[in-house]
Amino acid sequence: MKSLLLIDDDERHSKLLRDYLQRFDIELDCAYDADEGLKLLQSRDYDLLLLDVMLPGRDGFDICREVRKSDSIPIIMLTARGDVIDRVSGLELGADDYIAKPFEPRELVARIQSILRRATANTGGQQQLVFDGITIDQEARTVRVDGDEVELTSMEYELLVLLASNAGKKISRDEILSNLRGIDAAILTRSVDIMISRLRSKLRDPGKPARFIQTIWGRGYLFVGRVAKNA
Template sequence: MPRLLLIDDDAQLGEPLAAYFARFDLQLEQATRPSDGLARLREGGFDAVILDVMLPEQDGFAVCKAIRASSDIPVVMLTARGEVMDRVVGLEIGADDYLPKPFEPRELVARITTVLRRRRAPAAADGRLRFDGLTIDPATRSVQREGSEVELTGTEFDLLLMLAREPGKVFSRDDILNHLRGHEAELYTRAVDIVVSRLRKKLEPLPAIKTLRNAGYTLALRAQQGDRA
């Protein structure tokens, strides 16, 4: 059963939400203070984090940065009032998804289920994808850039894998957003741009992702002989 950590200072939220999540075979635990949440994450054993933006001690953005400094665990942020800037900042610092408050518990379950599904290795891995300077292993969800391991979030990896499976194909922002969401959602193209920018920076100095104005993005690296062209 996947184990989730809710970091939210609303002590009344955890118990009913945990009971609801249990109906979907998800175990939810709560930390009401960031320091406690980070300490529990360091102990390990969690599969995803639900992180509120408005917290005591430090805000959720600082907590997300601290998590990303040592872990690629999926993070879904709860943003106050659905502010666009909260979403932008959250994605820029490494969150995998966001959900505005107030939210429907069923939608939060759907978001968590999606990020957990993306994190699992594919049932039928098709082997490593090799490009000039870049190797992608779908089975282990690992990436090497010029021989060095690259730490990617689940969302970043899935975006890269999507592009790598069809190198040279141009994916529109709508294509990418719907693929990463795993379900139809209100289009938020800025979110795609942010994730692409994060991924591109991590793959530097390789010129891996090319932007085609008013069209979308494509993987610009040459596939090595024996891999898909």
């Protein structure tokens, strides 16, 4: 059984959703404010976080920002506001997906299952992608840069694997959106640029130029890591 945490101040809706998710073998803990949610998140290892944007006091964006400082748990943002800016803001802070309220519970289940599959699936192809300075272990789902493990979100990891698996080949924004199915194409290419920017910042040393991922202006992105000689 998968274990999820929902932070949402709508108690009635949260309890209904908890009962619904049980049909799909998903256990849902509910917190109704930021402080309660963060305490639960620290006390238990959850498989995924459902995070409402509109919360009293600290909003969902602030919580997402804090969680991402130390945790790579998959995050789905729930928002009653349909603005593209709100959706992109969540992705910029490290959320893996968003869904607009009101939503069909079955659609949320599909999003949850898609992200959990990505987070736990082992690849049937090459288990390790080894380049000068970076190693991607697809079985363990870990990334090491110069020997140090780098914490990536599920979406960032999938994006890196997509680019590294096609090293030396230009990958367009449309191809990225098509492969990362959790992202709604309605937010267009800006979401890809945001994810690339976050990924680059995690793969480089502070104050140094970006490594591994090159922008092909107007066309897409290119992974430029060199295959390690001893790989």
